[in-house]
Amino acid sequence: MAGRAAPAPGALLCALLWAAAAAAGGGPGDNPAPSAFGRVYRGAVNISAERVYAFAYRSEPGQVDAVRVYVNSSSENLRYPVLFVVRQQKGVLSWQVPLIFRGLYQRTYNYQEVSRTLCPSEPTPETRPSDQVIFVDVASMAPFSIAYELLVTRLENFQLETNKAFNFTASPSQPQYFLYKFPRDVDSVIINVVSDAAYPCSVVSVQDIVCPVYDLDHNVEFNGVYQSMTKQAAITVQRKDFPGEQFFVVFVIKPEDYACGGSVPSSIHGNVNRTWNLQRTKNLQVTIVPSIKKSVYVQAMFFSFLSFLSFYLGSVVVAFVHYISTDVKLSVPLGSVSIAGSGMMTSSHPISASTPEGSSYGAIDESSSSGGHQLSSPERRPPAGSDTDSSVEEESDFDTMPEIESDKNIIRTKVFLYLSDLSRKDRRIVSKKYKIYFWNIITIAVFYALPVIQLVITYQTVVNVTGNQDICYYNFLCAHPLGVLSAFNNILSNVGHMMLGFLFLLIVLRRDILHRRAMEMKDVYTLDYGIPKHFGLFYAMGIALMMEGVLSACYHVCPNYSNFQFDTSFMYMIAGLCMLKLYQTRHPDINASAYSAYASFAVVISLAVLGVVFGKNDMWFWVIFSMIHVLASLALSTQIYYMGRFKIGEYYLGIFRRAVMVLYTDCIQQCSRPMYMDRMVLLIVGNVVNWSFAIFGLVYRPRDFASYILGIFICNLLLYLAFYIIMKLRSSEKLLPIPMFCIVATAVVWAAALYFFFQTLSSWEETPAESREKNRPCILLGFFDDHDVWHFLSAAALFFSFLVLLTLDDDLDTVRRDKIPVF
DSSP, X not given: OTTSOOOOHHHHHXXXXXXXXXXXXXXXXXXXXXXXXXXXXXXXXXXXBOEEEEEEEEEOTTOOOXXXXXEEOOOOOSSSOEEEEEEOSSOEEEEEESEEXXXXXXXXXXXXXXXXXXXXXXXXXXXXXXXXXXXXEXXXXXXXXXXXXXXXXXXXXXXXXXXXXXXXXXXXXXOEEEEEEOOTTOSEEEEEEEOSOOOSOXXXXXXXXXXXXXXXXXXXXXXXXXXXXXXXXXXXXXXGGOTTSEEEEEEEEOSOSGGGTOOOOOOOXXXXXXXOTTTTOEEEEEEEEEOOOXXXXXXXXXXXHHHHHHHHHHHHHHHHHHXXXXXXXXXXXXXXXXXXXXXXXXXXXXXXHHSOTTOOTTOSOGGGGGGGOOOOOTTTXXXXXXXXXXXXXXXXXXXXXXXXXXXHHHHTTSSSOBGGGGOOSOHHHHHHHHHHHHHHHHHHHHHHHHXXXXXXXXXXXXXXXXXXXXSSOOOGGGOOOBTTBSOHHHHHTTHHHHHHHHHXXXXXXXXXXXXXXXXXXXXXXXXXXXXXOOOHHHHHHHHHHHHHXXXXXXXXXXXXXXXHHHHHHHHHHHHHHHHHHHHHHHOTTSOOOHHHHHHHHHHHXXXXXXHHHHTTTOHHHHHHHHHHHHHHHHHXXXXXHTTTOOOOOTTSOHHHHHHHHHHIIIIIISOOOOSSHHHHHHHHHHHHHHHHHHHHHHHHOOSOHHHHHHHHHXXXXXXXXXXXXXXXXXXXXXXXXXXXXXXXXXXXXXXXXXXXHTSOOOOTTSOHHHHHTTOOXXXXXXXXXXXHHHHHHHHHHHHHHHHHXXXXXXXXXXXXXXXXXXX
């Protein structure tokens, strides 16, 4: 009735306990004993005696009550364990003591002390308090009595608070979990867990509010999202993933450390049990902090795109200045410059007037320069038609010029070569040959990228479905999810490679168009002066830079040991194409064909895959690879030394036989000065570097085989570029302001990029738990980490490096080709 007073709380609890006792009537041991929280109960059980304890409490409206049960038994008898069964309103939880955990090789670990948190009752919308009862049954099938201890407590610090650190202790038999509720204005949080000790290995799990809670080693991976942990773990949780806007944070200590990189226990024969109660205790600290807001995502995207759009603006400014300066030069009186399109040159041309016949502009040794004078006049060269593909013969007509074949073996063996000696083929045929690089790399990119994209999508799906965050090696302290992607910032930071690669293609296209127009006008500077312009390799380099961004983004969808070659494959191709372009500059007629070049890249990538699979501990692999590396260095050295004029003998060893004969003749028999001193110095230094790499790999066997091969490529590229610039300056050539600026910018940006590259934030060479010890917070806009900055800077560095190759010889545009030395 409305006017009746509510009964006293104590009377209700007593009535509830007596009713429960009557309902559970039976033997004397079946009568539940009214019990109190915080009190230790001791007793003994056997096959004929069991104990039931009843714990009653009152739950306030909107309050989450958590209860923890601690039990202990001194018995180590696995045949007759003590069984504990906890009954709640909506669930049952049971375990045995000794509690058994299994490790590798069926190794078992037994614990006599067990502590479990009961699944808390859900808050009810009722406005009045509700009464709850928990029954704890203690039993055993042992024919003798086994002593036990029981302690049931109510947890006061069960709910974690935002931005407030909480310290606790856990062990394999005493896991912990806590509740967290999203504040109203927070859509995403980061759970930071730290520990002073790396071991014992632990697992951090985020689970929905569902009973039972999986908080033991053998079942913690059944639900939610989880990570293994040594000293540090971080999990980003979004409100949209939890309809109830709350979740459990579960902490489990593993019985063994092998999953976290600890020592693997040796195989144990026989039934051996060990108890590690005290040794497996770990002190943990958990802090839940709000993650970034959506506005930060927008700012980061604007920053990324605007930063690289500034390169487009700078390129437009440079092109405009170049256009203005060209107009100024064209406005000079006609008598002081060449007449564009006439195919002839006035007597006042600066080079023809200032360079006496018989002199050797840019020569290495002026005393022998006369041997390199090969006049390249319009009358002696093939007709220079427009640079269109319609007038070019089919691919089968390449390298079929009898007037060149008859004397090129003699020409290329001269001590001092000039560019006119190595640019005798019809430029239309050579240009078409280099365009194959462009079309082939597009085909390779499509066939390579599509399976990669499909694979990384599968990786990301597996991570999202299973919740296993040990699959991917992110920097979890700075991994910002977006949609299905777990680390959107690592993907966004690769936009620079794609944007700058496309910008480089536009720059090359502009130069190509201007060159085509000059060819159509039969400009004498285009026909007989400067480095022959072939843009196929430049186009291929631009595509490779764009694809490096695409594949790096794919790799960072789920970075791990298995797919790291995605991030490096096109880096090999970029380094190889740059070396080919640098060599092609002064050797346009004898550079490698696109098919042989890409076949070589395919062999390198195949070796990289084999290195990932077999390069960890297999000595035989490193022996074979080192032999291949050394023999390839010798073969390439012979090819370069003789300008491609070697023939493989009937026993397929002609190239190596010739190299041995050169060493014997020049260094042993006569100790004479090498015929091509500059080339010999370059090749000796190059072989020393490559042999050093081979010895290093054979001795240390680095686990990161893909980076090891990339280091070989980069060192050879830098060595060749340094040699080229030194020889260019030795030949009295100069560096114009634009290439000089690009060289300085390349050096500065590469130095800054490498600084951030070596700030290791994760490492798939280690276990996921050990890798997370290297995780660090974001450093740029609260969104990008050190590796993202590496992505930004490396894209700019590669772009400037490409510009160096594109503009390095612009100073030779007014120099006759029979005055440009070859080195």
